[in-house]
Amino acid sequence: MMAFWPRFEPSPGLVAEWHRRLPDLLCPGFRLREPRLGDAERLAVAFGPEAASTLGVAAPATGDEWMHFVARVRTGRATRHTVCYAVVPEASADVGGLVLLQRLAPKSRAATVSFVFSEAHWGTDLPAVSSACVLAFAFQAVGVSRVEGRAGGAREFEAVRRLGAVIEGVLRHSQPVGDGFADQILWSVLDTDWVRPDHSASNLLVRVEQEHPLSGDPTGRGDVERPAWTVRLPTLEGSVVTLREIDQLDVPAFLDVLDPADLEVAFEPAPSTPDEFRRYVLWIQLQRSEGRAAGFAIVPRGARQAAGLLQIRLADLPGAIAEWGIVLASSHRGMGAASEAARLMAGFAFETLGVHRLETRASGITPGSIRLLRKLGAVREAHLRKSFAHGSEVVDDDLWAILKSDWHDPHKV
Numbered sequence: 001m002m003a004f005w006p007r008f009e010p011s012p013g014l015v016a017e018w019h020r021r022l023p024d025l026l027c028p029g030f031r032l033r034e035p036r037l038g039d040a041e042r043l044a045v046a047f048g049p050e051a052a053s054t055l056g057v058a059a060p061a062t063g064d065e066w067m068h069f070v071a072r073v074r075t076g077r078a079t080r081h082t083v084c085y086a087v088v089p090e091a092s093a094d095v096g097g098l099v100l101l102q103r104l105a106p107k108s109r110a111a112t113v114s115f116v117f118s119e120a121h122w123g124t125d126l127p128a129v130s131s132a133c134v135l136a137f138a139f140q141a142v143g144v145s146r147v148e149g150r151a152g153g154a155r156e157f158e159a160v161r162r163l164g165a166v167i168e169g170v171l172r173h174s175q176p177v178g179d180g181f182a183d184q185i186l187w188s189v190l191d192t193d194w195v196r197p198d199h200s201a202s203n204l205l206v207r208v209e210q211e212h213p214l215s216g217d218p219t220g221r222g223d224v225e226r227p228a229w230t231v232r233l234p235t236l237e238g239s240v241v242t243l244r245e246i247d248q249l250d251v252p253a254f255l256d257v258l259d260p261a262d263l264e265v266a267f268e269p270a271p272s273t274p275d276e277f278r279r280y281v282l283w284i285q286l287q288r289s290e291g292r293a294a295g296f297a298i299v300p301r302g303a304r305q306a307a308g309l310l311q312i313r314l315a316d317l318p319g320a321i322a323e324w325g326i327v328l329a330s331s332h333r334g335m336g337a338a339s340e341a342a343r344l345m346a347g348f349a350f351e352t353l354g355v356h357r358l359e360t361r362a363s364g365i366t367p368g369s370i371r372l373l374r375k376l377g378a379v380r381e382a383h384l385r386k387s388f389a390h391g392s393e394v395v396d397d398d399l400w401a402i403l404k405s406d407w408h409d410p411h412k413v
Contacts (some may be wrong), residue, residue, distance in 0.1 A: 018141055019080045025133050030096070031127065032085035034074070039086065039095055040067035046095060051116040054174055055100050064237045073100065073245055074357045077388055081106065083142060087117070087130045087312060096121045099134045103144065106269050106283065109389050110146040111138060115159070127159035135163060139191045145394065146386055148188040149176060157185060157396050164193045169382020173403055174357055176320050186399065216224050229352055236344040240336045243296040246284065250297050251277045257329040261399040265363070268328040268389050284311065294348075298341050300332055307332045310345055315359065322355040339372055346376060350404050358402040363388055363395045377406040 012412050025032040035043070043065040052061035057069045077080025080103075087097035097117035104110045138144050149165075151157040153176045157165070165187040173181035228234075230273065233245035243413065251274055263270040271277045283352050286295035293313035297306035308328035315321040324345055349355045362369065384397040 001271055019077055030089045030164050032087055033087045034085055035070045037067055037070050047116055052115050054116050076280055084100055085134055101134055101138055109144050110387050111144045113147050113149045122155055130163050131159055132163050132237055139194050145191040146188055150184040150186055152184045165189050168384055171381055230289055233294055238340040238344050240301055240340045242299045246281055246295045246297040248278055249279055250306045259308055264390055266325055302410050308343055312349055320356045322349050323359045342376055346407055356404050360400050361397040363397045371399050376402055378402045
């Protein structure tokens with residue numbers, strides 16, 4: 001059993017300012033602090049390629065790749081998207097584990113958590129207790145209401161089972177292992193399930209010390225050739241629709257043809273003003289330039305303006321998994337536009353991005369949407385509790401997935 005459960009009372013200043021400088025969390029026997037660029041070489045020694053892949057660290061997981069990881073999570077923290085803690089045992093300079101929390105989307109109330117620990121610590125309480133600290137920080141300071149994760153083995157799930165985690169489904173071939181893929185379970189903890197026992201040994205919060213910048217490229221990447229799609233998205237031509245990159249000129253069309261209720265189902269929170277849509281376009285273009293996501297405008301054949309949009313985002317840095325979503329004007333439904341747009345997107349994902357697995361989350365979808373997903377080869381794998389904020393209501397989602405091995409383009413023989 002764990003010796004204690006974490007508890008702390010975040011001040012209003014912490015809630016408002018954690019993105020500027022992540023506070024240390026001091027616990028009996030260890031502390032959590034933000035990873036430093038100077039940790040990179042030690043991380044490369046402590047965690048092998050399989051553990052590194054769990055956190056999205058590109059192979060071969062060298063010190064340079066770990067330095068890029070540290071720079072990336074710090075950038076994500078500055079935008080309130082990412083919290084990453086290094087777990088440092090008492091009286092040790094070594095990092096015993098890493099816990100990474102990432103929002104599903106900007107301002108989303110749901111987040112994913114991933115963690116790795118050195119072999120010497122897996123048999124101890126450290127994984128469960130440090131994960132509990134980060135979950136408490138997520139619910140109380142970051143403000144998310146759902147934390148979910150993926151576990152490929154018994155010891156990973158055991159660390160969170162004791163925190164109230166509930167299994168929601170089995171994800172097929174979702175974890176790269178060697179030359180293949182393994183299944184994982186999807187689990188979640190909701191803030192309503194999270195009970196903070198009254199305990200006298202509350203965690204202390206202190207500010208992390210200022211780190212001196214290292215000389216040279218802080219990402220450790222140097223000059224790396226970028227895939228062509230990160231510079232300019234290709235235009236995908238179909239017989240019914242054309243997919244091209246969205247831009248600022250599409251904003252008036254989106255506001256004109258897309259129903260606010262449909263946008264609320266597709267976005268969390270949904271853009272509703274020209275400025276909010278313009279910020280979304282800037283964000284998705286930046287994500288494309290960094291090789292993380294792409295946003296396509298759906299333009300019906302013969303039309304001059306967009307009638308919808310489609311987004312695809314790489315869910316892991318190695319690029320094996322991607323998530324996608326689509327919203328289309330009601331006037332263009334039932335004519336094959338959504339089906340063809342999804343088919344073009346799947347071809348782009350599997351053939352250009354090189355992903356192995358495509359995921360989408362949906363709540364309350366129509367029988368027609370279910371037929372579309374199944375026509376693409378999608379399988380419903382999990383039911384996600386309270387995973388999406390729809391207006392003032394928080395609703396459940398279903399997770400559907402298409403494996404590359406299951407997908408075939410019906411227009412290619």
